[in-house]
Amino acid sequence: MTGHAERTAKAAPRPGKGRRGGTSGWIPDQHGAWVMVIVPLIVGVLLARPAPVHVPLAVAWFVGYFAFFAGGLWLKARGPRKRRYVAPLVTYGVICAVAALVVVMMRPTILVFGAVFGPLVAVAVWEAWRRRPRSLLSGESTVLASCAMIPVTAWAAGDPMTVRLWVATAVIALYFCGTIPYVKTLIRKRGDRGWFTGSVVYHSVAAAAVTGLAVVGLVTWVAVPVFLVVALRAWWMPRRAERRGTPWRPRTVGFGEMAVTALVLVAALVPPGVFQPVTV
Incomplete structure (x- = not known):
């Protein structure tokens, strides 16, 4: 967190924190984003009906957020610092891809929502690449992608829109x-x-x-x-x-x-x- 006092050299870093006080990329430190990750999925299940496909969908969604967070840090980092974020980015990316593949196998038509998530995620990645992850455009694109999980959750269960x-x-x-x-x-x-x-x-x-x-x-x-x-x-x-x-x-x-x-x-x-x- 910005403005936080620096740790002494002998102090052990907290989980998820790098040795120099920065996040290691394994645990997202944007606490406000957790609500936007959790709420749409829960709302979608409440408005639809719980279904087995929601398990891999939840894994893909949450781990995908972890991967997105690590990816944003990787894009912002310069030089040797990029290596710090490769492990969480690859790990979360692989888990997300596997879970997403399971969802597609269970509900192939869910791919239609790629037309929604694709542009929104592309905007957020572009802003992160331009070192503007906190811009209004980046924030609104990620919020809209989060809210899109409500109809996605219902669609995955086979419920009508x-x-x-x-x-x-x-x-x-x-x-x-x-x-x-x-x-x-x-x-x-x-x-x-x-x-x-x-x-x-x-x-x-x-x-x-x-x-x-x-x-x-x-x-x-x-x-x-x-x-x-x-x-x-x-x-x-x-x-x-x-x-x-x-x-x-x-x-x-x-x-x-x-x-x-x-x-x-x-x-x-x-x-x-x-x-x-x-x-x-």
């Missing part, structure tokens, strides 16, 4: 895509008026879109106050940090997003017609 499935995917994608600019306004782009304005506008549009979905009966009305809270926090959190003159701690931001993510999942998974407003 229902309207509810696609709407839930859209609701979760609206939220996750917004976390990229929101977190930047609190940390890396703190105090940047352009990023702040863009984040607030995006979240306002997302709240309006979810309200429209509720009006036509595609999502429960619970989703409306949830996304209003999401939009409010996109405005209030950066403003509060600016007024008090101290930034939010990453841990505080992380715990807050865990709570908001739980609310968004309720909004996406509760069937339409539940908790509808009472008309007089």
